[in-house]
Amino acid sequence: MHIGCPKEIKPQEFRVGLTPNAAREAVSHRHKVTVEAGAGQGAGFEDADYEAAGALIAPDAGTIFATADLIVKVKEPQPVERAMLRDGQILFTYLHLAPDPDQTRDLIASGATCIAYETVTDDRGGLPLLAPMSEVAGRLAPQVGAWTLQKANGGRGVLMGGVPGVGPARVVVIGGGVVGTHAARVAAGMGADVTVLDRSIQRLRYLDDTFGTLFGTRYASRGNTAELAAEADMIIGAVLIPGAAAPKLISKDQLSDLKPGAALVDVAIDQGGCFETSRPTTHEDPIYDVDGIMHYCVANMPGAVARTSTIALGNATLPFLLDLADKGWRKACEEDPNLLNGLNVHAGRLTYYAVGKALGIDVLSPSLALKEG
Structure with a gap:
């Protein structure tokens, strides 16, 4: 699978969705990894660090959104990023949709499969990516x-x-x-x-x-x-x-x-x-x-300590990221109900009940989303 990591563009956001170590792990799993030029600088990672890990460097976010199968980020996609998402693409990041109807509508319209860090669970009912x-x-x-x-x-x-x-x-x-x-x-x-x-x-x-x-x-x-x-x-x-x-x-x-x-x-x-x-x-x-x-x-308070935050987040997200890349979102979510709990939007439908309740939008259950493919 082709994993893409664009530079964060939310104001004063210095974190990055993929560390060089995570890129190295993904490459070792035979995935292609592309990182936008300068994406890691705010967290103290240079383009050369990613290249040494086996990743490619893209000149701009447009190249990544146009070619990657799986987009990994930190913050919710901004309007210009949402406009670049496409049908069938996987987005793996924080979303926080409940107070954000504009983002929710845009993600539904994109046709992408959007998995939110903040609603992925663990076997104890915790939120390991939050x-x-x-x-x-x-x-x-x-x-x-x-x-x-x-x-x-x-x-x-x-x-x-x-x-x-x-x-x-x-x-x-x-x-x-x-x-x-x-x-x-x-x-x-x-x-x-x-x-x-x-x-x-x-x-x-x-x-x-x-x-x-x-x-x-x-x-x-x-x-x-x-x-x-x-x-x-x-x-x-x-x-x-x-x-x-x-x-x-x-x-x-x-x-x-x-x-x-x-x-x-x-x-x-x-x-x-x-x-x-x-x-x-x-x-x-x-x-x-x-x-x-x-x-x-x-x-985005943790963005103030971007290096600590990026490494801590990367440690938590990496196993789920590799599952998504190795198996595809459908098989990964079928095998891991905790990851399925992260599914918020799929193929033009909202799939997370609490967001639907907050925004008054009809929800397709994640289990039905799996069956529909």
Whole structure:
């Protein structure tokens, strides 16, 4: 199979969908690999690294989209990329379709088979291709939140760990999954007073048993959320419903109850955001003010640490990528129901229920998509 990796064109996105090591593995499986010139530079990989791995270098994305059978990326395809997708082509990348009707319609119209990293599962019900970026984003969230809290950036001017005689920042993490756990660990490590909110008693019990007194936990009732949010210097939104739009946990009306200059860090912005006043931003212009509350809503947070993120993502995606290339999407998905869970669009039909529910689009079940070929 011909695997193609274009350069990411989303603003301030420095990751790349294929590492030289992954290219070498694919070539060893007798696949042809083509990478767009300069695609890896943002992550510290030169064209020569890919050539040494046996890959070819294409002058532009158009060449890759026109010739490759399988397109591997990091971020959702931008409009100019979606226009180049074709019938029968396989797209393997993050999609986050639920809050993005335009992309969804374009992918359906393309006729391509689109497999989303964020909905591929594992045997324990986890999300193995989302997890590495969730880990990165979770660890970044307190760092960028601390920067947002600085007075020069519009924040409260509160130091995360305080100093002797002055208390630390109060940080509330909404969601105790992968993002929330890593965010809480780092925020607590910076010396902040941290509380994690979650609706799963089992998850709260796990966090308490694992981390002890490093940070506190509370049940995520509306009352507890409102009470802790009003006391917080920083709120990190880390709630995920796989493949679906994120729930809105802090309303615009609630902003008046928050401390002036408090920082909201919305890690769920790729799925529409979990604060009502969230809107996507970029690393170039990451924060904005709504009613005196500072919002950090960068939609590709891991892109800020592109080398770490690219390698971590590549380690996770490689086995699935090789399966798709070795067997074709149909056989690979027939043999691996976890990979089938990643199927979001196929041959002009939407195939992921949560996206269809969010956007009001009829859905073809993935099992029927397999039968139709």
